[in-house]
Amino acid sequence: MAPDRGDDKISISNVRCGVNVRRPGNCFGEWFGGMRDLRLDFFRGLALYMVVLDHAGNNPLNYLTYQRIGFSDAAEIFIFVSGITCGLVYSSRLDRGGWGITLRSLCARAGKIYVYYASSSTAAILLAAAATAVWGSRIQSPDFGGIIRLSDVHTDIWLAILMISPPATCDILVFYVAMTLVGVPILLAGFRSNPAMTLVASAGIWLLAQIFAPYEVSFEGYWIALNPLAWQFLLAIGMFFGTNPRAFSAANVPGPMLCGAWAVVAIAVLYKFLVSVIAPHFGLDLQWMTLSHSTLIAMKMNLSIFRLIHFLSVALLVTRYIGPGSKLIRWPGFALVIQTGARPLELYSLSIVLSVLANIFVRVYRPSIESTLLLDLLVFALMGLTAASLCRAPAMAGWWQRR
Numbered sequence: 493m494a495p496d497r498g499d500d501k502i503s504i505s506n507v508r509c510g511v512n513v514r515r516p517g518n519c520f521g522e523w524f525g526g527m528r529d530l531r532l533d534f535f536r537g538l539a540l541y542m543v544v545l546d547h548a549g550n551n552p553l554n555y556l557t558y559q560r561i562g563f564s565d566a567a568e569i570f571i572f573v574s575g576i577t578c579g580l581v582y583s584s585r586l587d588r589g590g591w592g593i594t595l596r597s598l599c600a601r602a603g604k605i606y607v608y609y610a611s612s613s614t615a616a617i618l619l620a621a622a623a624t625a626v627w628g629s630r631i632q633s634p635d636f637g638g639i640i641r642l643s644d645v646h647t648d649i650w651l652a653i654l655m656i657s658p659p660a661t662c663d664i665l666v667f668y669v670a671m672t673l674v675g676v677p678i679l680l681a682g683f684r685s686n687p688a689m690t691l692v693a694s695a696g697i698w699l700l701a702q703i704f705a706p707y708e709v710s711f712e713g714y715w716i717a718l719n720p721l722a723w724q725f726l727l728a729i730g731m732f733f734g735t736n737p738r739a740f741s742a743a744n745v746p747g748p749m750l751c752g753a754w755a756v757v758a759i760a761v762l763y764k765f766l767v768s769v770i771a772p773h774f775g776l777d778l779q780w781m782t783l784s785h786s787t788l789i790a791m792k793m794n795l796s797i798f799r800l801i802h803f804l805s806v807a808l809l810v811t812r813y814i815g816p817g818s819k820l821i822r823w824p825g826f827a828l829v830i831q832t833g834a835r836p837l838e839l840y841s842l843s844i845v846l847s848v849l850a851n852i853f854v855r856v857y858r859p860s861i862e863s864t865l866l867l868d869l870l871v872f873a874l875m876g877l878t879a880a881s882l883c884r885a886p887a888m889a890g891w892w893q894r895r
Contacts, residue, residue: 529816530830536573537826537833537879539566544843544871547661548850552861553868560768562760564803567664567718567792568726570836572807574668575727578676579683579734586680595677602672605837609665612841613652616659616848621645623852661844663717675724676731683735691732698725698795705794722795729804745812753805760802828876835882839875846871 542557543566559565586594651657655666682690701722763781771778783791791799814820821830832839850867853859859867 530821531810531814531816531818532573532576533830533833534821534826535569535810535833536836537829537831537839539569539573540832540836540839540843541829541872541875542566543661543840544847544850544875545868547847548854548868548871550854551850551864551868553865561764562757562802562806563791563796563798564800564806565792568799568803570664570840571667571723571726572730572803575730575732576734577730578672578727579680579731580737581734582676582680583684583735586684594680598672598676602669605665605668605672608837608841609655609658609662609669610653612665612844613659613662614649615845616662617645617648617652619845619848619852620659621648623856627852627856658717659844660717661847665840667718667720667723670720671724671727675720675727679724679728679731680735683731687732687736691728694725694728698722698800701794702797705790717789717793719794722793726795726800726803745808749808750812753808756801756805757809828879831883832875832879835879838882839879842875842878846874 539558542559545551545554545557546559546566548554554560557566558569582594582598585597648657648659652659652662655669658666679690679694682693698721701719705719705722767778767782770776771782790796820826850871853867854864857863
């Protein structure tokens with residue numbers, strides 16, 4: 493999701509070691525009992541870096557990203573974490589200010605998401621169009637095909653601004669605008685009155701999307717990369733935990749469920765290993781096990797049962813084995829990852845532009861593996877420095893005012 497954080501303005505500029513810090517006077521946002529749960533920022537930050545790797549063509553590091561070991565990818569991370577965040581932020585805001593203030597905050601947040609969506613979409617289309625005009629067929633790739641859908645750049649930009657045909661990787665921001673304006677208020681009201689029935693109703697809508705969804709996708713014309721009727725269920729699951737923070741605890745994971753999650757993850761890893769590594773290396777005919785590209789796109793578009801179960805299994809294992817005070821989160825090397833995840837909307841929009849630029853460079857110059865790794869390092873450095881600057885900006889503004 494473009495990654496939505498609600499209206500949380502908390503600065504984590506003082507995060508140096510990835511530890512939870514107590515910040516009096518601001519008890520909403522990704523906070524549990526007065527302590528910020530940095531796992532949300534950490535995994536959101538990881539997802540942002542993985543987006544760049546997954547969409548930068550011919551990148552050797554994309555073999556290490558999350559989507560390579562299962563059926564789900566960074567989109568599930570964004571939307572699930574966003575659901576938790578929305579549940580935390582807006583349930584607290586509803587308690588303190590009522591529906592009027594909450595709805596105004598949601599509208600303001602949706603407007604901000606749209607501004608970043610329109611800006612990043614326009615920049616991506618213009619960059620792709622300019623590169624195509626200069627280098628032509630040398631840069632043609634599936635990634636560019638998802639950005640420039642028509643031959644008329646002005647029409648592409650206009651359709652993107654109207655959210656009719658968003659460029660690839662920008663579509664999740666369209667989902668966020670819709671959910672922030674419609675989905676979050678409905679789910680919030682439902683979870684306030686009857687959480688169980690709200691979750692069941694959301695699951696029912698997801699099931700209908702599975703029944704009537706196509707199993708393959710045609711790339712002609714305009715199409716929606718994320719079906720909101722399907723993906724709202726994952727957002728709802730996240731909001732359920734956000735509005736019920738005690739449920740977001742390793743202590744609530746039953747043993748049989750934990751074993752089932754391990755089994756799902758292991759089967760997914762084995763499947764990927766057989767299809768992607770064993771079959772090509774030994775010349776095995778496993779076509780009957782291989783899913784077509786259009787089928788995989790359809791599975792993502794409609795949040796198929798395979799993707800949903802796989803992601804929830806991974807999320808359950810993460811909850812069980814990585815607590816808020818985990819040494820992994822405390823490692824100083826992950827401080828920039830946490831700061832990146834703390835400003836997801838800005839960094840996601842930046843990652844869209846950087847992905848297009850990286851694609852242009854790779855397609856035109858065909859760099860060596862070493863040069864590609866250096867490019868990755870440069871992109872990560874730009875994202876990290878931007879995140880650090882954004883997180884320090886409120887602290888610097890406060891220091892300047894106190895002078």
